[in-house]
Amino acid sequence: MSKFLTSRLAWNDYQVILAVARHGSLSKAAEALGSSHPTLFRRIRDIEAGLGTTLFERSRQGYQPTAAATELLALAEEFDQRLRDLERDAGLGSAGRLTLATTEVLMPRIVPPLLTRCRRDLPDITINLQIGESLANVRQREADIALRSGGEPDGELIGRVICNIEVAVYAPAGWPNVSEENLHEQAWVTVDESLGHLASSKWLEAEGLMWRAVVRCSSTLAVCRLLEEGLGVGILPCHLGDANPRLRRVSPLLTDFRSQLWLLTPRQLRGVPKVSATVECLTAGLREMKDLFEGRRA
Template identity: 45%
Template structure:
C-alpha cells in the first residue's frame, strides 16, 4: 500500500517544464502565444496542458472569450512558478557576473530620437574602447522591462526613474519651438495661425504633446507621426513648426528657434540598469564608458550651443 502511494505521489510531481508551460499560458491567455514564447507549437502546448491536468486531477485553465483564464486551482502553482523563475533568473545573473573580462553582448534600449544622429558616434567610441563587447540596440518609446532581460541598459529621457532600477543621471535635456528658416522672423503670437508638424496619439503622454493640445494647436497639424526624429525631418523640410529636443532641432540646418528653451519641456537623460546586473562586468564597463561619452554632449543636450 505504501509503495502504491509513493508511486502516485511521484507521478503527480511537477517539473520545471510543466511550470514553464503553465506560466506561459497564464501570461498570454493563448495557446498560440504561449507556444511562440516557448518555441513550441499549439498542439504540443495543448497536449502538455491536458497531461498536467490529468496528472494533478484538476482543471488549470478555463476557456473564455477573452482567452485561457487560470482557474482557482492554478493560482498557487503560478505563484510558486513565478518565484522559481525569479530564483533561476538571479542565479543566471550571478553566474554572468563572474566574467573576468568585459566581453559578450550588451543589449541597449533607447529612443529613435537619440539614435537619429547623436548616439551612433557615442556607441562607436564605446565599442572601440571595449572591443570584446557586441552592442545590440533596440529603439522604441516604451520602456523595456529590464528585470525581464529584454535589455541590459536603457537610455531614457524623463523625470524620476522607476525606484527599483539603478539610475545614473547624465544631464538635463532642453526642448524648444522651431520653425523653418525660410519663413520670415516669427513672433509667438503667430503660432496658432501657422502649420505644425507633431507627434501622433501614440506619443500623447509627452509634455510637448500635452502642451500643444492645451494650446489648441492640434487643428493646425499638417503632419503627424509616431517618431520625433521624423517630426524633426518634416520640420526641417519646411512643412511646419515643431517642438523638438535641442539636440535634434539645433542640428537641423533649416530650422530656427522661436524663443528660448521652455521649462515645461525640460527633462533628464538617464542611464538605467537593474540591480541584479550590478556585478556583471561587461554591463558596468559599458556604463562607465557611456557616462562620459554622453556627458561630453551636455551643452548640446541642454540647448546651450549655437544652433546650426
Template identity: 30%
Template sequence: MAEPFRNLAWDDFRLVKAIADAKGLPSAAQQLGINHSTVFRRLRQIETALGTPLFERHRVGYVPTAAGEEMVSLAARLDEDITAFTRKVSGREPSPAGELRVTTNDSLLVHLLTPLFALFLEQCPDMRLDVVLSNQPLNLSKRDADVAIRATDNPPETLVGRRAARIAWALYGRAADFPVPGAADPDTLHRRSWVSLGEDMAAMKVVRRVRENVPPERIAYRTNSVLGLGEAVEAGIGIAYLPCLIADVRPALVRLAPPDPELSADLWLLTHPDLRHAPRVRVFLDFMAAEIARRRRVIEGADLPIGQIDR
C-alpha cells in the same frame, strides 16, 4: 511506487501557465515554440498524472479549474524566483563579457546612442549589445532588458541608475519659411500650422503644452515618433517643439525660440538593483555616462542662439 505527480517538471508548469495566459492551445503553442498537437498531448499527460482536469472549455477559450488556477499561481511564483536567481548570478559575473540587452527609443538611438554603442564595442570586444526599441518601459525586473536609457523626470523607484544629462526642447520651423527666425512673434507662430506628438504620448510635457496653447484646427499633423516629428517639420508641414539634439543637426531647421526649461526632460541610465554591480552592466553604464557627459552641451541645447546653428 512513486506518485505520478512527483514527475512534474518546470516545463509542465510553464505549459499550463502559457495556456492560461493565452486562453487557448494554438497561441500557447506559438508562445512556447512547439506545435499545437504537442501542447494538447502534454496537457492531457499532466492532467492524467494529477488525476484532475486543469481547464474547462468555454466560448472565451480555456478557463483554469480550481486546480489549474493553483498550478498557474505556482508557475508564476517559480518564474519570479528563477528570474531573481538569474539576476543575482548575472550580478556576480567575473568580467565584462557576454550579451547586454539595452532598451531605448528611436530618436535617442539614431541621434545620440548608436555612435556611442560602436565606441563601447570597440573598447569591449567581448561584449554584445541587443538593442530593443520601445517607447514603453520594459520590465527590467523580468529581464526584458538589462539597461534602460530613457528620457524621464520620474524614473521607476524599482530601478537604480544615474542622470546623465538634461534633454532640451525648443520650438523649430523650416529655415526656408523663416529667413529671420527671431522676428517671428508668438501670435504669428500660433496662427501657423503645427505638428504634434499623438495623444497616445499625452503624458509628455510637450504634448500638454501644444494641447493647451494651440487650437486643434491648427494641428495639421500628429505622429507618435519624435523622429517623425522632425521629419514633418523639415518637410514643411508645420512648426513643432523638438529636442535640440535632433533639430540642431538639421540644416533645414531653425530655432524659433530659446530652449524652454519647462519642457526639458532628464536622460537616465537605469538598471535593476541586482545587476548594478555586474561587470558588464557597470562598465557599460560608466562608459555611457562619460560619453554622454562629453556631449552634454549639445543635448542641453547650449550656446545656440535663435536662428543660428553652430556647426
C-alpha cells in the same frame, strides 16, 4: 494546488506557463519561446490534463490565468529569477553579452555613436539592443541597462542622471518667415492622444495649437520626419532638432517641458563588472553630447 501536483512539472513546463501569462497570446508566447502556435496549444492542453485543472481562460482578449494558475506562476517567476541570478553570478550563458533598452527617439542621433564607442572600448562585450517605451523589461531583468528620459526611478532600479533634455519649437529650414511671434498662425505637426500625458502635449492643447495640427502621430520621431518634409512646425527635443540640417529652431527653450536623461540598471546588478564597465562607457559618451541634449548647439 499540492506540491505533489506541481512536482510533476518540468522547468520547461513552467517556462510555457510563464510565457503565455506574460504575453496573453499563444502566438506571441510561441514566438518568444521559439516554438509554434499548434505546439504551444498542445503543451498547454497536456499540462492542464496532467494537473487536472484549467490554467487559462480563453477569450477574445487572449489567454487569462485562472486562480488555479496563480501558485504556478509565482513559482515560475521565482525559478526564472533565480536562474537569471545564477547565470549572471556564474557568468554562464550570457558571458560577454548584455541587453541595452532604449527608446525610439534616441536612435537617430544618440545610440549609434554610443554603440560605436562601446565596441571600441569594450570589444569583448556584445550588446543586444531593445527599442521600446516600457521599463517593464528592465524591472523583470530582461534588460541589463536602460537609457531613457524620465524622473526618479523606483526602488527596483538604480541609476544616474546624465543631463537635462531640453525641447523647443522647430520649423522646416526652408520656411524663413516663421518666428516665435507667429507660431499661432502656422500649420502644426503634433503628437496624438497616446502621448497626451506629455507636458508639451498639454501645452499645445492649452494654447489651442492642436486645432492647427495638419498631422497628429504617436511618435516624436515621426513628428521630426514630417517636419523635415515641410508639413508644419512642431515641438522636438533639441538632440533631434538641432542636429538636423533640414530644421531650424524658432522658439526659446521650452524649459517647462524639460526632462532628464537617465541610465538605469536593476538594483541586483550593482557591481556586476560587465554592467558597470558598460555604464561607465555610455556615461562618458553621453556627457560628450551634453550640449546637444541641453540645447547649446542651435
